[in-house]
Amino acid sequence: MDIKTTIQDLKNFKLIKGEEMDSLGGRIFATICLLATMVGILALIVLLADVLKSGWTWLSIDFITGLPSILPEEAGIYPALIGSIYLMILTAFFTLPIGVGTAIYLEEYAKDGKLKRIIETNISNLAGVPSIVYGLLGLALFVRALQMGSSLIAGALTLTLLILPIVIVSSQEALKSVPNSLRRASYGLGATKWETIRNVVLPKALPGIMTGTILSLSRAVGETAPLIMIGAATSMFTTPDGLFSQFSALPLQIYGWIQEPVEAFQNEIAAAGIILLLALLLTMNSIAVLIRNRYER
Structure with a gap:
């Protein structure tokens, strides 16, 4: 019984570690995707800010x-x-x-x-x-x-x-x-x-x-x-x-x-x-x- 219990504990340990690795990999991937999204958003914000700064005062009827x-x-x-x-x-x-x-x-x-x-x-x-x-x-x-x-x-x-x-x-x-x-x-x-x-x-x-x-x-x-x-x-x-x-x-x-x-x-x-x-x-x-x-x- 002790040997069987030990083997089962090892399997549970490996399963938990595998889930932790999958969770860590998922978080890393989500962070990379977020950074990729922010690059485009920041570039758009910079462009819009530059355009608004340059042209806003010229807008009129x-x-x-x-x-x-x-x-x-x-x-x-x-x-x-x-x-x-x-x-x-x-x-x-x-x-x-x-x-x-x-x-x-x-x-x-x-x-x-x-x-x-x-x-x-x-x-x-x-x-x-x-x-x-x-x-x-x-x-x-x-x-x-x-x-x-x-x-x-x-x-x-x-x-x-x-x-x-x-x-x-x-x-x-x-x-x-x-x-x-x-x-x-x-x-x-x-x-x-x-x-x-x-x-x-x-x-x-x-x-x-x-x-x-x-x-x-x-x-x-x-x-x-x-x-x-x-x-x-x-x-x-x-x-x-x-x-x-x-x-x-x-x-x-x-x-x-x-x-x-x-x-x-x-x-x-x-x-x-x-x-x-x-x-x-x-x-x-x-x-x-x-x-x-x-x-x-």
Whole structure:
């Protein structure tokens, strides 16, 4: 009995030591992950602090409603701000029906098979393509082939190509999250497939769809490379008055100010434009959160 007791005590000791080692390793791994997270957060805080310090004093109603100028104290950002708003409205107008329609077809109508897997794989790959490639595509297709020029609609269609794969993927995930039991219950009540999708599936998936779409638009509003590639103006003195008119956008105006030889444009004025762009991004993200919370209730 003593030998058996001793062996059992040794086993218990080894088990306890093993658990202590696993717990220690887990704590070390969690600490490393926390430090990795803090690196990004601290870098973001430093950048935001520097931008706010440089540009906060230049923010005013005159700056927001004013026109660009060669004098720093008279510089405004109104045409670029309106251009960005128009650009996002048009991009959403093109992206939402195409992206959601594609997701509905792939999830609700397309049969599982090789063709569907090829399409989904290519859509996922397109989501990771650099934005400048879409700028080259927009230049070749919309600006030159379709003779749209460096217009507002050409910029919107180029940004639509940029974010369309992301909208499709996020919409697919939102549709997948709807339980099949709801679909079967709808069919059991005599509803057709389209009635089930319209009245049951889409309302349940709408929070995820809208969140993914608005976050994709938030990415598009900060893009500069595609708009530069299609020849959009870095500075405009008038707001767009039609789909085929010239336009500017907040990232382009900021880029133009950074290229100026005057130090006030490079630092303070550009920083004020960045603050305004961040405010627009935060507003769009807040709208996404509000829409998600409302429809989830």
